[in-house]
Amino acid sequence: MLYRLPGLDDEAILRDYVQEHYDYGEQHISASYSLTSMAYGDWVEKIKxxxxxxxxxxxxxxxLLCFDQERLVGLLSVRYELSRELSESIGDIGYGVRPTERRKGYATIMLRHALDICREKGKTSVIVGCYKDNVASARTIQKNGGVFIGENDNYTKGRPSLYFRIDL
Structure with missing residues (x-):
């Protein structure tokens, strides 16, 4: 897997990524940091x-954009300087895999990479969340050492979320 920050020349591949989510009836693009709600150039500047x-x-x-060969398979968000309060409400790590690439192990690999980044940044533990109905994501978190710590619906607008702690 190749991981890198997005650039201005990535607009077409990201629009394709977003469109695939829409084509599958998904309106929320995980780990996109508001990609769909702002001008692309502004989003790239915000990420940088x-x-x-x-x-x-x-x-x-x-x-980070996550590639397998030339194909964008997912997005990875690593929030390694969150306050404890924000960490507990939104989680330190977020990831999303495009619908046609799910169930191929990408999320597990991406989460493992995010944990390595957090270790490098000096974190000793992280909190990772997922929607309660996203059983695959919960399993991915547990495969990477996640221990269930709680459930809430504060951040996700009424959609219950599960939260896990991973010691690094």
């Missing part, structure tokens, strides 16, 4: 700013 200097109380973070 978050990686370099951080943004508000969220601190520095990464949104």
């Amino acid at each position: 700013r978050c990686a370099e200097t951080g943004e508000g109380e969220s601190g520095r973070s990464l949104v």
Whole structure:
């Protein structure tokens, strides 16, 4: 797998990625950091700013494009400077895999990579969440050492989420 920050020349592959989610009836694009709600160039600048200097109380973070060969298979969000409160409400790591590439092990590999980044940044544990009805994501988190710590629906607009702690 290849992981990298998005650039201005990635707009077409990201639009294709988003369209595939829409084609499968999905309106929420996991780990996209508001990709669909702003101009693409502004989004790229925001991602670069978050990686370099951080943004508000969220601190520095990464949104990485995840490729297998030439194909964009997913997005990975690593929020390694969150306050404890934000970590417990939105999680330190988010990931999403395009619908046609699911059930191939990509999420497990991506989460493992995010955990390595968090270790490099000095974190000793992380919190990772998923929607309660996303059984595959919960299993992915558990495969990577996740221990269930709770459930809430505060951040996800009424859609219950499960949260897991992973010690690094």
